[in-house]
Amino acid sequence: MLTTRPFGPYVAPAMAEPLFTPEEQKKFDADIADLLSRYPEDRKSAAMLPALRLLQEMKGWLPPEGMKLVASRLGATPERAYEVASFYVMYHLKKPGKYVVDVCTNLSCSLWGAEKMLAYLEQKLGLKAGEANERFTLRETECLASCGTAPCLQINEDHHESLTRAKVDEIFDKLP
Amino acid sequence: MAATAFEPIISSAWGKPNSWTMEEYRRRGGYKALEKALEMQPPQIIDLVKKSNLRGRGGAGFPTGLKWSFVPKDSPKPKYLAVNGDESEPGTFKDRYILEDDPHMMLEGIAIAAYALGVHTCYVYLRGEFKFPAERANAAIKEAYAAGIFGKKVMGKDFALDCYLVRGAGAYICGEETALLESLEGKKGWPRLKPPFPAVVGLFGCPTVVNNVETLANVPHIINRGVEWYAGLGTDKSGGTRLVCLSGTVNRPGVYEVSMDTTLSQLIFDDKYGRGMPAGRKVKAVIPGGSSAPVLGADELDVAMEFEAMKVKQTMAGSGGVIVMDDSTCMVRSLWRVARFYAEESCGQCTPCREGTPWQTRLLRKIEEGRGEPEDLELLSKVASSIAPYPPIGLGNTICALGDAAALPTHSFLMRFRDEFEAHIREKRCPFGDKPWGAYGDWS
Known part of the structure; x- marks a missing residue:
């Protein structure tokens, strides 16, 4: 059966659950x-x-x-x-993973190995930059004003800097 | 030589215990300048700031006192102060430390500026990613309200001032002052045409002064220690000291407060600052004022990190972000990364920038990946010129300076390192192979 929408503004179907408790x-x-x-x-x-x-x-x-x-x-x-x-890039129009990981690969960070760090994280998390699963959203991001303490990344806006492989392992292995 | 002996004034408390608290700030003589300023007539304060030669530390270096004097005195509309803490220019990371380690210095500057300008509402706009700096700044604002610095009666005087912190949400463009105002008005950050300038038509259509965090942190020192002392710290045209951010391939990156006559080579090699290059490596290129500033070669480092001196070199002191690249760094790869940033951050409003920035990026990727053709360099240069020709700086075909910022790196890298671009095309590969990022580019 062909269904037609009545004239007038589009009314979104009611959500199954209310937005807020x-x-x-x-x-x-x-x-x-x-x-x-x-x-x-x-x-x-x-x-x-x-x-x-x-x-x-x-x-x-x-x-x-x-x-x-x-x-x-x-x-x-x-x-x-x-x-x-x-x-604005910090707003999520889709539900992201539990942890949103933003890795800076801008010039100053790349000069301290950020591209290699990102590659390591892609392998560690099993995601390519730009991809997400339930636990992680992995993104390449722009300069985070941490160039003197490069490389750096943010996890749910918490800032981590002067990162080595050992430090990255420690941070990610400790995530609940 | 400066007339006043150099001493750090902005960074003096960084790293010390509880430096961010009001108690510690007061112990260091904090809020004395505000007390003094409230006894003065507002035009007197604007005059002092003019004479101090304080120049905006956000990038453009515009004289602060002059900016303040553009605010109409007889406007019936409310006036606003907007603090620019968007700090997103690659290579720049100084305001962050003011916010984290000494936020009250900025707040005192805000209160003095507001009193001088007849402003009763101030918005401090921080980039969205500054979670921790925002926490520190918010705590300081709360303390300031409790202590009567902000509120209905500033320090008991018949002058009301409210101060609110607003966090952005991830957009480089919002560091541009009119985009910042749009964002403060709850919109996407599309820059406005100038004129009218914000001092006349700014936030909510009202006269607005937009000042950088570091700029405002300088203001208490001018009031406290006098114009002559402050101006004497600097050069003829730029008063005070400067925070410079050193990053890239140097032994000791970081933020350093320096006198205005300090040169790039001093910053890189001096024991007090960068402590030179990694063993066996030489400087190849230095970006002197954030990634938008035209790059300099190794033979051009004997230049002071001050607005006028950099202008002579056809580059910019900008936001003080100095990025060093050693002789094992690939210039094509570096420029590609910079170009990608501008393509990502172009707001999409003006055609030359919206279309030109990704085009630059595609061409640079092609060259770096060994697929470049000889005519690509001419094309690249043409694309950059369509966004903004160079030299001189400031000929952009776009509403705001992001267009200039995106084109200047391309022009300057091509001017100074053309042979490296040609080598990529000739050899059909990157001569640096899988190690394009210099001495510290390997991560472990």
Whole structure:
């Protein structure tokens, strides 16, 4: 049977589970209110970056329902939220692995072996840069302002620097 | 020679226990300058900063006092201060240490600047990856609120100032001041056309001063120890000291605070700083001011790391990021890596940059992988010129300077190391084989 959509705005199907638990909802509401207090009243949408960050910290990524919620709280369209989320590399539009590993391979780091370190990690984690599994998302990233302590990487935004093979092994083998 | 004996002023507390706390900062005389400034008339402070020859430490080296004086005094709109802590220029890692080890020095500079400019709201914009620096800075802001540095009455005076920290989310372009403002307004970081300049039409359409973290950390010292002393630390046109970031193939990379007349070769070879090259290796190339700055050859290192001196060499003191490459480093591979960065970080707004940066990258990859053809060098140079011709610096065909930044490395590498590019094409391979990254490129 041919199904046609009625005219009017697209309504996304309801999610199987609600986005937040009641406790999470409370935290989200309080934190959004705090963020909005930092901007002029007619400029609520200025809080877009921190609000998306808040959502990501709570959910681990930016689910579409969540982006819609952020947008509505900020008086912005969902498209605006998506535009911002897709512009900045630190936002996850898909659910990443438990650990997001960002390896700098820019000039100063490469001069201290970053490409070799990345190759070692690809082998160790069984992933190519740009790939992900449940446990890891492995990415090549740009300069992390750690050039004097190269090479470096970040795991879920925690910074690790002056890395040797032994240090990398220790860090990754200790991950819970 | 500078008129004032050199001493480190910005980095003096780094690495010392609890240097990031308000208690320690006050013990070192912290917030005395703010107290003094609050007794002065705002225009007096702007005048002092002008006379101090303080220049912006973010990359462009624009005179700070002059920037401040562009803010209209009679505007009915609120005014803003935006602090640029985006620090994403490859080779640059100095603001991070201010934020981690001495955030109150920046906060005191913020309070003084805000008072001088009549600003009641300040946003400190840090790059998203700065998790730990943001934690330290946030803790310091909290302390400052508790101590009455920020809040309804700054140090008991009838002057209100709020200060908020905002983290970016991973975009080099947001270090460009108008892109930073867009990002602060909750948008993607697309730079704005200038003029109007942010001092007139900035954040939320209001007059806004955008200053770098290090720039603001300098301000308390000007108030505390006087303009003559401060200006005397530097050269005729650049006051104070400078943080330089040394990285690449040198024995002791790191951030060093130096006098403005310190030369590149002193930085690389002096025992106080870089301690020279690994055994048996010589300098081949040095990028003097972050990866956007035109590269210099080994015979050009006798130049001071100061804005005017670098300009004479057709390059930039920029953000103070000095990257050293030794004689076993492949210049094609290095430039390819730099070009990839700009292709990745181009915001996509202007055609020459959006299309030109990946094109440069593809050509460089082709040459490095031994598939280069003789006409590729001409084409590469043409692509770079379409983004921004060179010399001089600043002829870019794009809204912001990222275009220039992407083209300058290509022009300068081709100018100085053309024979190496030709060798790749002639030999149909990289002459450095699988060891393109110099003496420290092997990782273990």
